[in-house]
Amino acid sequence: MRYSRIAWALEEISGSPRGGKADRTSALLREAAEEPEMLCPVVRLLTGELWPRWEGREMGIGPETIAAALVDVCDIDLSIERQQKGDMGLVAEAALEHKGQSSLFGQPLDALAVYEDLRRISSFKGSDSDQRKTAVLRGLFLLASPEEGKFIARTALRSMQAGLGPRTMIEAISSALACDAQSLARAFGLMPDLGCIAEMARLGRLDEVFIQPNLPARLMIYSVRGDFFPGAYLPKFPGLRVQVHKAGETARIFSSQLRDISSSLSGLCQDVGRLNSDFVADALLIGFLSSHSPEGSAMNRICSGSEMLRYINRRRLARKSSIRPALLVYDLLAAEGKDICSLAYADRRQRMLRALGPPRSAPFYGISPAEQRHLKDIADLDDYLCLARREGASGLLARDCEGIYRPGELSERDFIIRAAHIISALVVGVEWITRKNGQVRARYLVALRQGEALVPVGRVWRTRSDCSFQPLSMAAASLNSQDDALGSSEHTRILLKIRIGGIEKAGPQWRIIEPVIEDYSLDSSIEDADELDRLNNICPK
Template structure:
């Protein structure tokens, strides 16, 4: 598929305010998309290249992007920044610069969705010595062959700011509509696979393929979030019999274990294992199952009083990249486990609360 086709759909979506109309646009586009490109295309529609839990990331910041645009167009980074200050969006700035520089490449190659996605992968996998130069090289190759409109959406994707008003939930609804499958079935598959591209590809095959998607250790399950209610009486009236637990002012942690390997994911499904060695140690000691996924809440503790500390203190630990051992001493955690979603090959999410307990 030509990348220009995706860019045209991006443009339609950007200037379509209605969510229902956006769903229709995406649904029709997915119907026309061949199975071999559907997985990648569905990811790109959400503005993502990799799912949140994947440790790969493009690793291109604004400064490196401006240098690349400058390299391709000859416009100095300082001028790019001035244009950005006026325009407010690097995608629009890139499009305008390239329109002025129509003749900047004599022999362009037409970009395909597959080529763009593959190039993003090469950018993400550029590590170590000389990695910045490699990232510039791969991105410059894309921009050199892109039309102004294509370049607009490529640079937005690189910075994670697609700005077309499309989130994963909207693509989920469009998948259900495109392939005439109950949105609840699509939603469940998405909760388990946690990869909108895999879900889209399975949905094109049919309902049975979606129902075959199962929980896998080290692929975090999308969390169920609480709904607000005016009071307890309202909850009991709505649900009938109910169980209650203490709500801690902590951070959600989803702990995955397989053999000796343990990974921890945040509420936003990011891998936070490196920042939380104390929870890894606790899990390794306390969990006897060989394979398990458990849900819990971790709370920062004031060592002087034994009382919970503010939520902001927890985030200091989660975001820490350096001096993790020092931060662990200053802000110790206590972790409370409240659910088991998978254990030794058995999914438990469809069991009722008492059975899981």
């Protein structure tokens, strides 16, 4: 297949609506399927993903490398084109319109050759690697038409701008190969490589796709809800969601984006590698950081997700960090080489405990199952949420004991409950904001009681979508100034029931976090507001 067929298709796909993208892609894939060795390369050339993310390859080039490859091929000032167009694909297209005549009589570009040359670039290492990468690109541009050059440049930079995401590609593959889209989606969740999945579909072997060691699957997705069902609940801590693969004496850790981050966690991988059991786990990479309390005693806090991301990105320098990484396991996808996603969660949990032992108390090093409690009523939930927050958790993960694990899909009955608290606060000021659409919106300064005084704790403007807050806005409009709201203690006041995600404290001052108005009363007094001391029972974020 000539590469021009792919370039023409990408040009059409880029300008098509979503439904049209799938149809046009499907037509090209049907053509590619006539040459069996071409189906996987064509899928990868269309998406710009020339290899699975977990392979650890890097193209290692940027716009400057593309420009350097074009300089010897074209007769125009690239700096002007780059300034005017920005996108290097468009720059390459414009540059190749002015290609030297001697290069116009080469052989048509073969799609498989383009695919292999671009993949070859990622293998170049050493001091002369930049020159070798530039030489390969220069050779491709010499033979490319302007349109082909545009998409060669975009593929090299992994910026296709065609709108071909996994959902559209699965729809296109399903249509091209006359196979079930749901089966394709399931297989893609287990092995997130659309090129290989297309080839397995062509061979009629989608049912052979399963969890494999050192090949990361997509993680199951959890929605955030406020419901309560009697069942199993696990604390969710700040950190990075990862996938742990233990096989033999080695362990590898993959990010939620399927990238191998084991090199940044070599000590942790060695610790996991000493375990007897083989498994694939859905886990959280957390970090413990030692600090001192105001009283001078030693204490450990759990690092934020951004802190752990910086820790990973430091790679070898991470060894010098004071952060102590650990793995908290929430689920098991495979055990002893067998895919167990279709088992009930309760069964998977038991296998996890057999493989890892009982949950360990924080702070710990290595790997541990997450603690789990079975809650019967909403009071138990409130108590456990409060306890989890004191230990640094951001919420709870509710699990359906009979539920299966659905890689890459939204769980039907598992969900996350964010830690939240309801406070009663008085409005002590109103600020009117005009939004871009012209709508005027009120922002309320709210306060809690401290003796006979009112202490402001923050502003709130978000409201529940299922309630009418028009009477609240009308009442707020009658408060002509902050002084009106701060009148005498006998003054009729507006009381807000506010759901908050937490609090921050800077010295003596408090600030509520993620406030949402749940309800209100237009005829309240200062005694109806919560005491400021109530915030002492809410763990700071």
